[in-house]
Amino acid sequence: MSESFPRLSARTRRFTLGVPRGFTISPDGARVLxxxxxxxxxxxxxLWELDTETHVERLVVDPRSLDSGDEDLPPEERARRERSREQAGGVVSYSTDAEATTAAFALSGGLYVTDLAAARTRRLETxxxxxxxxxxxxxRRVxxxxxxxxxxHDLSTGDDRVLATPESETVTYGLAEFIAAEEMSRMRGxxxxxxGDALLVERADEAPVHTWHIADPANPGRPPAVQRYPAAxxxxxxxxxFVLGLDGSRVAVPYEHEYLATAAWDSHALSIVTLSRDQKTMRLLSVDPETGKSTLVREDTDPAWVDVVSGVPAHLDDGSLVWVAAADGGHRLFVGDRPVTPPTLQVRAVLDVDHDSVLFSASGDPTEIQLWTWDGHSLLPVSTRSGVFTGRMAGGVGVLTEQNLDTEGVSTTVVRRDGxxxxxPSYAxxxxxxxxVSLGRSGRRELATAVVLPSWHEPxxxxxxxxxxxxxxxxxxRVLNRRGGYLESQWFAEQGFAVVVADGRGTPGRGPAFEREVLGxxxxxxxxxxxxxxxxxxxxxxxxxxxxxxxIRGWSFGGFLAALAVLRRPDVFHAAVAGAPVTDWRLYDTCYTERYLGHPDEQPEVYDTSxxxxxxxxxxxxxxxxxxLADDxxxxxxxxxxxxxLLAAGRPHTVLPxxxxxxxxxxxxxxxxxxxxQVDFLKKSLHL
Known part of the structure; x- marks a missing residue:
């Protein structure tokens, strides 16, 4: 008997297990990790390695062979995985040296280093x-x-040195704070x-952040988890x-803004990107690592908010800045001070810079995410079929990951210099x-919409x-040209529903003006x-x-929207399932909430409306x-x-903790x- 879709979806982590990810291309293009x-x-x-010349795959690190025992993660790592939505175990992330000859990773709190050529892994004392x-x-060091x-840790001598020690229990060195990880996708500090003789290091002190307690009512003998949560x-x-030198030096790098959006240190510059608390001003600063003095490279402002875009800042070989900013109604790629993409092509992210070429993702049609390169002279499409793509590029070699509605799963291809x-292969x-699934536009605003009908339904x-x-x-x-995004929707359709998925104002892909219509x-x-x-x-x-x-059903913001629908439009919506809904934006975090609603003390009526x-x-x-109940x-x-x-108003409802x-x-x-x-609740509620 075949396994049911709900069981299989759960066991496969929504069919993400077995899919290749986390690619690193060696600078010569000979190997892909x-x-x-x-x-x-x-x-x-x-961790695996592909030889691009022989096409041979090699298993480099199998965590089960390292005798690390059952996975026992430190609390900070559990928090990192929650922020990154990581659902698997084992080697979920790794780093390499510049030549991609050595890899380092953490496993159950242990530190491991692998000689990639010999496929030899050793655990370091920490x-x-x-x-x-x-x-x-x-x-040489990790x-x-x-x-x-x-x-x-010095890999040749085994010497383990402390470069920075926290001054109190609320201080950390070298880690991204909650807001950076959850809302700005910055997972490192x-x-x-x-x-290799110094590091730029974030010092974060959570002492000012209010303390919340996440209790487990099902286990009253356990003390509640203490969490610092920066609510709006x-x-x-x-x-x-700070720039911390291996020689013991410590240079402060001051900046004025509330948020450190990201940082990058390459042969051209030590760069930091800062964002004001109201998120209307972003600054790119070049830092002198010897003195900590910064120089303003560019400042972007917006009356609504400035977007944080992954992959920038970066530099071409000649030092030209690679940047993404809103201009003339579009999210545009800039090289130097010049936009090199048209306003109609919405740049999503910079994926890699390979000498003088920039690989980036962008959308013309909001349901598509395509790959493009800028080669210093012209824009060239990398992906030529309809679908959703991402990729990497180094040493003239590319890795393309493709999804679409016509093909099941995720397809990954390495493209060599010779084409x-x-x-x-994916093992999903x-x-x-x-x-x-049918994609189209609907309504007065021509919203991107997917209609999912039962496979057995006759029109x-x-x-x-x-x-x-x-x-x-x-x-x-939600509305993208990829099968994986509609699996649950199709399963609900098979239970007898016509499922409609729509991306409204605020969602990406249609340009800054469409996204900013949710301001306030x-x-x-x-x-x-x-x-x-x-x-x-x-x-x-x-x-x-x-x-x-x-x-209507949804999770997180979708849960908020589902509950909102039956509360404000019962003439349209007859039942709702709201999973992990944000019910009062004063309870949600600073960076996300204040971006759209401002400060609650300054605009309380805006918070009341939402x-x-x-x-x-x-x-x-x-x-x-x-x-x-453990949602942090x-x-x-x-x-x-x-x-x-609802109880105070005498309104019946159902809660599933x-x-x-x-x-x-x-x-x-x-x-x-x-x-x-959910299906049982919906069918009973609609009297099906």
């Missing part, structure tokens, strides 16, 4: 559990963090100099930068679903109950667009959708609230406070049964 589990149900990630080990460019202190309008961690394509499990044969399945919030998309109101535009998309799809499928039976509490008395439709991102207080407001579950719900049994319980 990557991460992959041995099968689509194996959660232990291994002072404690290791976080974020990073090799120096010359491969820096890591333990107990909040930054250490440097130390950077080696190109010569409250203090952030204080961050500072020969070498596939890297097949979902066993017959996808029936016009009957009207199906509708399930809206959005995320719907800023900086995230995260509720009204998002909800209006879901209604608009629903009615637009109903016009396109007049004989297939039953608008008298419309439900809160669900004022609408509690309006509930007249079935609402299921789901929340992990959208804490369970969001759901519990909304439930209290998940003991020990975080924002990701990685546990197999939980993930499987959550799907089954």
């Amino acid at each position: 990557f991460l992959r589990t041995k099968s689509g149900t194996d959660p232990v990630t291994c 002072a404690g559990a290791v976080i974020d080990p990073r090799l120096s460019p010359d491969g 820096a890591y963090v333990t107990g909040g202190a930054l250490h440097v 130390h950077w080696w100099s190109p010569s 309008g409250t203090p952030n961690a204080v961050t500072e930068l 020969v394509a070498v596939p890297i 499990e097949r979902p066993g679903l017959d996808l029936r 016009g044969s009957r009207r199906l109950p509708v399930l809206m399945d959005p995320y719907g919030g800023p900086h995230a998309q 109101d995260l509720a009204t535009p998002a909800l209006e667009d879901q209604v608009d998309a629903l009615h637009g799809v109903a016009e396109q499928y007049p004989d297939d959708l039953d608008l008298e039976k419309v439900a 809160s669900l509490f004022g609408d509690a008395a309006k509930l007249e439709r079935p609402l299921l609230l789901i929340h992990g 991102n959208v804490v369970a207080a969001h759901t519990l406070r909304l439930s209290s407001a 998940l003991s020990g579950v975080t924002h990701m719900t990685p546990q197999e049994i939980v993930a499987e049964n959550l799907l089954l319980l």
